[in-house]
Amino acid sequence: xxxxxxxxxxxxxxxxxxxxxxxxxxxxxxxxxxxxxxxxxxxxxxxxxxxxxxxxxxxxxxxxxxxxxxxxxxxxxxxxxxxxxxxxxxxxxxxxxxxxxxxxxxxxxxxxxxxxx
Numbered sequence: 001x002x003x004x005x006x007x008x009x010x011x012x013x014x015x016x017x018x019x020x021x022x023x024x025x026x027x028x029x030x031x032x033x034x035x036x037x038x039x040x041x042x043x044x045x046x047x048x049x050x051x052x053x054x055x056x057x058x059x060x061x062x063x064x065x066x067x068x069x070x071x072x073x074x075x076x077x078x079x080x081x082x083x084x085x086x087x088x089x090x091x092x093x094x095x096x097x098x099x100x101x102x103x104x105x106x107x108x109x110x111x112x113x114x115x116x117x
Contacts, residue, residue, distance in 0.1 A: 025091055028078055036073060043069040043113065068106035072099040072116040 024042065027035040046069060054064045074095025080087035098116070106114040 023091075025076075025078060025089060028089070036071070039071045039073075040115075043071060047112065066110070066112075068103060068111055068114065070099055070102040070106055070114045072102055074098065 024039070026039045026042075046067060050065050050067050059065070072095060074093075076091040076093040076095045078089060078091045081090050082088045102114045102116065105111075
């Protein structure tokens with residue numbers, strides 16, 4: 001999945017991919033005025049990639065990959081942790097907590113997108 005996701009969002013964000021989710025932090029190294037636009041563009045591109053992967057694999061409806069994309073904005077403390085190359089990045093604070101809760105709710109409710117105001 002990394003090969004699909006990073007080209008779409010890597011110009012704007014730091015991407016952290018674990019076994020279940022992708023966390024993309026927009027605005028770490030870019031002007032904040034365009035971050036929401038970049039996040040929404042990436043969300044649309046990710047949906048297109050998931051559709052393409054499902055079509056290429058010929059997955060039946062019950063076996064298709066599903067996504068829940070959450071877009072939320074706010075302030076967070078962001079920093080590098082660990083000694084890996086490239087370094088892992090961590091965001092903490094209320095905005096990160098809200099985004100995490102939105103991700104859980106979107107997944108539980110089988111929603112493809114959740115965007116906060």
